[in-house]
Every structure is written in C-alpha cells, then in structure tokens.
C-alpha cells in the first residue's frame with residue numbers, strides 16, 4: 001500500500017452533482033474497497049474516503065457526489081492535474097461469501113461501488129437501484145449487461161418504479177443480500193433479511209482520518225466489540241452489528 | 243551530510259522526528275506503508291491499565307486546517323500492549339515510547355510498575371485525562387495537582403519519563419516548572435486543545451461529550467508559543483508538537499526551543515509524510531550549512 005500522487009485521466013460530471021474521476025492504477029482491487037482521495041494543495045485537510053466504482057484494466061474510476069468543500073474542490077480538478085490517492089483500503093466484499101442468488105440493493109450515492117461488484121457477481125445477481133428522481137439518476141444503464149435483472153426505482157416515480165427501492169425486493173427469492181446506501185435503508189433491509197433468515201452484507205460509512213485502522217475514529221459497534229469501518233469494514237455481516 | 247542524531251532523556255534518537263500518540267496506533271498499519279526505522283521514535287496510542295472501549299457517537303470532525311477528536315482513549319489495556327503490541331514495536335528499530343494515561347493516581351502507579359518491567363524505552367505521561375476523584379477535572383489543569391501526580395510517579399518510575407502537558411493547563415510556565423520540579427526528564431507539549439463543534443441541523447453538539455480535542459495546522463501558532471514559554475522556564479529538554487506538517491514547521495519549533503518534535507495529525511493527511519519531512523529537514527540543514535540543530539535551538 002502506497003500513497004500515490006498521480007495525474008487524473010478524467011474527471012467529468014455525469015449527473016446532477018455527481019462526478020466520475022479516473023486514474024491509472026496497477027494493483028488488484030476487490031469490489032467494495034475504497035481509497036482516500038485528496039488534492040495535493042492543502043485546500044482541505046483530511047483525505048476523503050471514496051469507493052472504487054469500476055476497474056477497467058489499469059484504469060480505476062471513482063464516483064462522487066458533491067457534499068461539501070472537499071468533494072467540491074476535487075470536482076474542480078482537470079485532466080492531468082495531480083491527485084493524491086491512497087489505497088485500496090478496507091475489506092471489500094468477499095465474493096465467496098455471496099452465495100447463491102444475490103440481491104444487490106443500492107440507494108443514492110451508495111450505488112457507486114455496486115457496479116464493480118455486479119460485474120464480479122454476474123448473472124446470479126439482481127440489482128435494485130433507488131434514486132430520488134430522474135434528475136439524480138446515474139450509471140443505471142451500465143448495470144444491465146452484467147446482471148440478471150436491473151430494477152430502477154425513483155421516489156417520485158419520474159423514472160422506473162415509484163417509491164422506495166426496499167418496497168420492490170422479494171426477499172424470498174434470494175440466498176444473499178448486499179446493500180449500500182443511506183443507513184435507514186440498510187437498516188430496513190437488514191431487518192427484513194433477519195426476519196427471513198437471509199444472509200445480508202452492508203457497506204457502512206463513517207468519518208475517517210487515517211483510513212487504515214490506526215486512529216480509531218471510525219468505530220462501528222458490533223456484538224464482538226468495537227470494529228473499525230476502515231479496516232475491519234466497510235463491509236459487515238449485518239448479523240454482527242448492534 | 244546532515245547530522246540529525248538527537249540525545250534526549252539519555253536516549254539516542256536517530257533524528258528528532260517522533261510519531262505522536264493516538265495518530266499512529268501501535269505502528270502496525272504504518273509499517274505496511276514505509277520502513278518505520280527511519281523515524282526517531284514512536285509514541286504508542288494512549289494506554290490505560292484496563293482496556294477501554296472509548297467514546298460513543300461521532301469521534302472525528304474536520305475544521306478549517308484542523309480536526310477534532312473524541313476517541314476516549316480506546317485501547318487494549320497495558321497487559322495486552324506489553325504482550326502483543328510491544329514485542330512487534332521493538333522490531334521497528336526505533337525508540338518506542340509508551341503513552342500512559344489514567345483516571346486516578348493508582349491507575350498511573352500500577353501502569354508504571356508494569357512498564358518498568360517491560361522493554362519499552364521511555365514513558366510519556368499523559369496528564370490530560372480526567373481525574374475521577376476530583377470531579378473529572380484533568381490532572382493537567384492545576385500545576386499543584388500535576389506536581390503531586392508526577393512526583394509520586396517519578397519515585398517509582400525506572401524509565402526515562404516525559405510528561406505531556408495539556409494546553410488547557412491554567413498556567414503553562416507554572417505547569418512546566420511543576421513537572422521539572424517533580425522530577426520529569428522531559429516535557430512534551432501540546433496535547434489537543436479543548437474545543438467544540440455544533441451541529442446546527444440537529445441543534446446539538448457534534449460530540450456526545452460536547453467538547454473534543456483540536457489538533458492540526460490551526461493549533462501550531464499556539465503550540466509554538468507554549469513551547470517557547472516552557473523552554474524559557476525549564477532546563478529539562480522539550481518535545482514540541484502541534485500542527486507540524488513539514489520540515490519548516492520543525493525548524494520553527496526548534497528555534498522556539500524544542501529538542502525533539504512529534505508529528506500527529508499530519509500522518510493522516512499523507513500517511514508517508516514522515517519520509518518527506520525527514521528528507522526536507524536534511525536538505526534544509528545541508529543548504530543552510532548547519533552542523534546540527536543545536537546551532538539554532540532556542541535562538542528566539
């Protein structure tokens with residue numbers, strides 16, 4: 001694991017407030033892993049944790065939504081500008097744990113890391129994508145060729161099904177469920193899975209400083225004590241969580 | 243060729259750069275990024291006699307050019323540190339300092355006994371911890387309280403002893419004098435500055451404990467003043483820290499009177515930053531034609 005200062009291959013807006021950034025990278029990455037990203041000036045201090053969205057040969061891409069000063073600053077970088085990247089970090093999804101028919105459920109910006117996962121899972125996966133509205137949709141069309149079924153849901157019904165993505169999942173069809181998105185959504189999904197005895201993996205977000213397990217700032221409380229979202233996670237078996 | 247070798251508390255540091263407590267864990271994670279033997283030393287995560295699970299709620303918050311933390315001294319406890327972490331740390335070929343905290347005097351004493359029997363190189367006494375018996379006020383606020391604690395610790399401590407001063411102390415020069423009079427071999431300063439963040443959306447404090455510790459570049463001017471004030475007061479050497487991000491910052495601390503320095507928050511900004519800082523420090527010394535940092539120490 002090394003800190004790299006590397007030129008941006010691309011940094012383009014792909015939807016309202018959402019950007020895709022790509023850089024060259026030459027080591028193996030697991031779906032669900034993330035990097036710490038930072039501009040090389042000191043415009044902001046702590047690197048930002050951003051998941052790997054996709055890997056194409058030696059090009060990795062990140063998808064990020066502008067939330068505050070850091071992501072805004074990153075979005076202002078141009079092709080060939082340098083960026084500091086550090087990773088891959090975190091446990092990522094263990095593909096051998098994702099057994100049988102798998103539902104992959106994403107909400108909002110939580111959809112970003114699921115593309116690379118779905119590529120790896122292939123036809124055993126159905127993917128459920130929840131967006132606020134048509135305007136906020138992104139990359140939904142990129143999933144289709146990899147997965148068995150792709151269900152798009154918008155809260156206002158401006159595209160695809162209307163309502164919450166959680167209302168459209170028939171849990172009994174699945175052996176395993178994977179989810180990334182707002183915590184309320186993941187909670188609901190984890191509870192449904194528990195009730196129906198289905199294995200469920202969630203990818204969590206915490207504020208991070210080091211990203212490697214040294215500062216103990218990103219604690220997740222589990223049945224076996226404190227875990228670090230950056231090193232022991234961000235992917236957790238929902239049964240472990242309190 | 244730059245000579246950065248530094249004698250401090252009777253120990254020979256390869257260079258004056260030490261990783262600060264709580265920002266470097268027990269070195270394991272950083273050892274996968276670079277060779278830790280380039281460091282002058284490593285201060286362990288803050289240790290307590292019994293394991294602690296730390297604080298609940300949000301633990302980190304970024305501020306302009308700084309960050310706040312409320313980790314709550316989460317640590318595996320001294321026994322586990324000595325049996326599991328220390329043997330590995332001792333293989334890093336750098337000086338290993340145990341940062342020891344406590345919530346009553348007895349905690350500190352028992353901790354010292356355990357560390358006396360270990361092969362740790364030195365102890366950094368963290369007196370910023372709340373003292374349960376005095377209503378939670380930290381040991382490091384009143385000089386008289388700190389004097390009592392440090393002098394009793396000194397009596398039993400067989401390792402080089404550095405006391406880490408809190409910037410929240412009532413009076414920094416008094417505090418520095420108290421630690422010296424109590425028999426400390428050195429002092430380090432500053433620990434984090436008590437601070438606060440407000441979540442206006444939810445109309446509450448960001449941290450469950452309301453107050454949390456501020457660190458990073460924004461505290462450097464305050465840290466420099468405190469190091470300068472302390473250096474003028476005492477004869478024991480000083481380890482300066484607070485917001486160091488590059489070699490120039492180190493030179494500033496040395497000119498203000500520091501012998502050793504620690505790098506804390508900067509380890510998060512660029513995990514291998516110590517390599518850059520060390521290279522730049524060597525380059526500074528060579529280009530300025532300085533034989534050793536002694537030449538510029540405390541010149542202000």
Ligand SMILES: Cc1cc2nc3c(=O)[nH]c(=O)nc-3n(C[C@H](O)[C@H](O)[C@H](O)COP(=O)(O)OP(=O)(O)OC[C@H]3O[C@@H](n4cnc5c(N)ncnc54)[C@H](O)[C@@H]3O)c2cc1C
Pocket residue numbers: 034046047048049050051052063064065066067068069070071072109112113204205206207208234303304
């Ligand atoms: C493991 C992991 C993977 C992530 N993957 C993605 C991704 O692929 N795409 C994406 O858009 N976002 C992702 N996020 C969230 C992203 O890190 C935050 O949106 C981003 O840090 C916000 O920074 P900012 O400066 O724009 O916002 P600010 O609000 O200005 O940031 C202030 C501070 O809070 C921290 N922070 C704010 N929101 C979050 C959050 N939700 N999670 C963690 N830290 C936060 C920032 O890092 C920064 O230190 C991920 C978070 C984690 C923990």
Ligand SMILES: Cc1cc2nc3c(=O)[nH]c(=O)nc-3n(C[C@H](O)[C@H](O)[C@H](O)COP(=O)(O)O)c2cc1C
Pocket residue numbers: 215217262263264265287288289311313315341368406432433434456457458459461483484485486504505506507508
């Ligand atoms: C996340 C974090 C955890 C810390 N934990 C400890 C600790 O356990 N014991 C201690 O003495 N200081 C602790 N500190 C304080 C640092 O060692 C240092 O004194 C302070 O951060 C100022 O230096 P800096 O600005 O270079 O970070 C911690 C700081 C941070 C940011």
Ligand code: FES
Pocket residue numbers: 207208209210211212213214215216217218219228229230231
């Ligand atoms: S971010 Fe430092 S331990 Fe997870």
